[in-house]
Structure formats: C-alpha cells, structure tokens
Amino acid sequence: MTYVMCVIGQNRLGTLSLIVKLKLREFSLIHCDLWEPYPTRAMSGCYYFLYVVDDFTRAIWVYLLKDKSEACDKLINFCTMVKPQFDVTIQRIRSDNGYKFIKGPLEAYLVMQGILHETSYVDMPQQNGRVERKNQHILNVARASRFQASLPLKFWGEYVLTTAYLINLAPTKLLNCRTSFKALFGVPSSFEHLKVFGCLAYAHHHHRPQNKFEERAYKCIFLGYPHGKKGWLLYDLHNQKLIGTRDIQFYEHVFPYADRMSPLSCLPVQSKNLQAQDLLQMQEGHSAQQDECLHVLDPIAREMGWKGKLDTRSLHKK
Numbered sequence: 001m002t003y004v005m006c007v008i009g010q011n012r013l014g015t016l017s018l019i020v021k022l023k024l025r026e027f028s029l030i031h032c033d034l035w036e037p038y039p040t041r042a043m044s045g046c047y048y049f050l051y052v053v054d055d056f057t058r059a060i061w062v063y064l065l066k067d068k069s070e071a072c073d074k075l076i077n078f079c080t081m082v083k084p085q086f087d088v089t090i091q092r093i094r095s096d097n098g099y100k101f102i103k104g105p106l107e108a109y110l111v112m113q114g115i116l117h118e119t120s121y122v123d124m125p126q127q128n129g130r131v132e133r134k135n136q137h138i139l140n141v142a143r144a145s146r147f148q149a150s151l152p153l154k155f156w157g158e159y160v161l162t163t164a165y166l167i168n169l170a171p172t173k174l175l176n177c178r179t180s181f182k183a184l185f186g187v188p189s190s191f192e193h194l195k196v197f198g199c200l201a202y203a204h205h206h207h208r209p210q211n212k213f214e215e216r217a218y219k220c221i222f223l224g225y226p227h228g229k230k231g232w233l234l235y236d237l238h239n240q241k242l243i244g245t246r247d248i249q250f251y252e253h254v255f256p257y258a259d260r261m262s263p264l265s266c267l268p269v270q271s272k273n274l275q276a277q278d279l280l281q282m283q284e285g286h287s288a289q290q291d292e293c294l295h296v297l298d299p300i301a302r303e304m305g306w307k308g309k310l311d312t313r314s315l316h317k318k
Helices: 002-010 070-086 105-113 125-149 153-169 180-185 269-283 287-303 312-317
Strands: 029-035 048-054 060-065 092-095 116-119 200-204 217-224 232-236 241-245 248-251
Touching: 029 125, 048 070, 048 125, 048 153, 060 070, 060 125, 060 153, 070 105, 092 125, 105 116, 125 153, 153 180, 153 217, 200 232, 200 241, 217 248
Parallel strands: 029 092, 092 116
Antiparallel strands: 029 048, 048 060, 200 217, 200 248, 217 232, 232 241
C-alpha cells in the first residue's frame, strides 16, 4: 500500500511528448476556438468571437457571435469558403472538447466532407496550444490598441477584428519574416491604406444639405477595415452609430477619447494653445466665442455622457 500513498500524494502532470510534424500545406490543419462571453455587449450586439488559425500560414479569421450556438454555422461556412477561394480542401480541424464543436450539425458536416476532427482532453489546453497562444496574441494587441486611443469597452468587437486584420499583415519569424497574407496569397502586403486605430476622422457628408451653410463633413473615430468593402469603418460621434465610407480626412495624431477629463484633447495639437486662450476669454464674457467652442466640443460631450453645457470655469480652475 506504500506505493499507492506515494502516487496519491505526489502525482504530477505528465509531459507532452514531441510529435513528428508532417509536411503540411495551406489548410492541411486548422485550429479553432471560441472566446467565452464578454460581459459588455459589442456595437454589433455580440458577446463571443470565434477565431480560426491556419497551421501552415498562421493566418487568422475572426467572427463575432451573438450566441455560442452560431459557432457551428460559422465554422461550416468557413470550410465551405476555403474550397472555391483557395482550391484546397481542409484535411484536419483541431479544437478543444467543447460541446459546441463535438455535437450538432458540425460533426455531421465534417464526416460527410471527410475532414478529420481532432479534440483535446478536458482541462488540457496545451494540446491545443497553438490556438491558445494566438488567443493571447490577439488580446494583447487589442488591449494595446484600446489603451492608446482610450476607447470605451463597447468597441471591443472592433478591437478584435482590427487586430486580426493587422496580424495577418505583420511579418513573423515563423514564416522567415514573411506575412501571413503573402504566405496565403503569394503577393506582398500593402500598407498604404493603414491608419492609426482610434484616431479622429472627418467623413464627407454625401447627402446634399438643404442649407448651403451646413457642415459638409461630420466628426468620427476610425475603428477598422470593413470586410468585403474598399474603405474604412468609422463611428459617427453625432449619430452614435457605425458607418463605412471612403471619403475621409484623417487626423492620426488626434484621439478624441484620449483625455476624457479635458475636452481640449479632442482638438488638433497645433491649436490647443489657441483654444485655451479662447476659453479664458469666454470666462470674461465673450459669449459668441463660447457658443462656437461648445459647438465644436458638443459631439464629444454627448458621447461621454456629459449633461448640460461645459463648465468653462471648472476647466479653467483645473
């Protein structure tokens, strides 16, 4: 009985044996996982995201989900997309042992298509370590993007989608300093369209205003790159909704949410001193300048939930 006590008292986790890597090509093996629900709802109404990683090119695809039951349909749609777009057939799919992957229509689809489904044991995420590390990579970059622009948590879906887009365009040592985009499509990546995440942008007002003296552009925040469209994704600060357009003027050094305590942070850097002087003059009774400044800052104030007009006296004291 002595050896039994030793086994019970000194038991440890076993080490994973090295597996001989097979010669792979694109989509010979893909990894997938589902991020658990986030307490804050995204702008699209989603709480989850499904991410898929190609083992050969390290390319990633991210899908926002309103419910975990949508994961099977998204993964089936992904498998169906691969054949006509890349002229290859997925051979193996590796995931955890979650109920969302091993039951329902997904399992029947994989059997019908001849795709092998490999699953890890319960409480052994290291068996699916590649997708777990990619999850950490996505969240690390998404957090850094959020902190730089000081954006609220309701934009977490846009953080994740933009991060996946940028990771696919970034060189990696695993591919001999090539990008996943070039490894997958065979052409170099283009960086001319990339903009600073969370920066200030003015979108052109395409609807012809009835009044000739109305604004021809409205203030927005840059939030990413919409799928299947040639343009950029913006958040309209006045109407508080997501829009996609291509006629935009960017101010990549200005972050409207960067300093929530001071409305001056939403203004261009070169004009901060001038605006500060204007605020001092407003305190002395220049109501016309006050109305003009409040008109500029009003969209940001409404978005931050400020009530009433700005108190310029309190700003001067701070």
